[in-house]
Amino acid sequence: MPLSPFDHDRRYGELDQVVRAYLGQPADDTPDEPSKALTAYLRHTWHTRPWALATAERQLREYAENPPGRLRLRLGEFYAIPDVGLPEGEIQQWLRCLADHIRHSVEQGEVPAPSAPATHWEWHARFPELAQLLGGWFSQDMPDEFDDHDAALDDYRAGSDTQLTARLVGEVHELLALDLDEFDYALALAELGMEVDPPVPFSPSGWLALVVRRFTGSRPQGDP
Template identity: 80%
Template sequence: MPLSPLEHDRRYGELDQVMRAYTGQPADDTPDRPSQALTAYLRHTWHSRPWALAVAERQLREYADNPPGRLRLRLGEFYAVLDVGLAESDVQQWLFCLADHIKHSIETGDVPPPSVPATHWEWHARFPELGQFLGGWFSQDMPDEFDDHEAAVDDYRNSTDPQLVARLVGELHELLALDLDGSDYALAVAELGMEVDPPAPYSAGGWLALVAGRLSVPTAEDGPSA
């Protein structure tokens, strides 16, 4: 029978995070240089969950040491490694290479410096609530569901736990603190799931600042501020 969610996470939970970091990215790691995807994983994980790096290193090595055999394949009791464009015969060595890079980073404290997210995975890992907001309320269906952008923002606020709204405000300020160019903010919101243009006359960055300010102001339902 297929793995239960608990067993999946025990064996492969952090391995799965590493594999997801390669979505849309080449697996061009070499023994001397990690790929952009692995560098993004290291950068974000060092910042947010440094303890998980050792788990990733162990799970990668264990999977490479014990790839699923015929019986586990037939029963579905295994983790399917993302197709990263490598020949099947090269996947095992690639997994060992990833484990070696992570081990080196842990043992030497070699941490990728802070940077603007470099991959689709890193954008969503760093700004998860912003991804929910833009992807859920500003998809291509937004004009059919809401009268305008302001109505969509109000619907998000009224239907979302205030703690998550506060988290979104924090993520908006963090994104704005990156001080990107206008075109880079447009790229950022697209990476995070926004499929409609900001309302005129705002640029992507200007609109994000407007939303952050709007959501920072308590409503009558929130009660008086302390």
């Protein structure tokens, strides 16, 4: 039978996180140089869950050494590596290469320098609640669902726990602290799921600052 969620996470959970970091990125790791995708995974995981790196190294190496055989494939009791653009015959060596880089990073204490997110995965891993707001309320359908940007923000706020809105405010503060130029802020909003422009006359960073002000003020009377 297919893996239960518990067994999946115990055996492949962190392996899955590593592989997902390659969404839209080439798997061009070499023994001498980790890819942009793996560097992004290392940077974020060192900052948020450093203990998970050892688990990632173990799960990558175990999968490379013991790929699923025919019986497990037939029963569905395995983790299917998503397509990363490599021939099937190169996947095992690639997984070993990733495990080697992660082990080296941990043993040598080599942590990627802080920076703005470099990949789609890293943007969403670092700013999950902002991605929830932008992708859920500011898609291309927003003009058909809400009168304006403020109405969309009010709808998010009305249906979200105050702890989530506080987390959102913290993420926006962190994004603004990156001190990007306006072009890069526009790219960041797009990476996080926003498919409409900020309202006139706001720049991307100016609108983000407005979001902070709206969510740190008191709720209108009658709001939950």
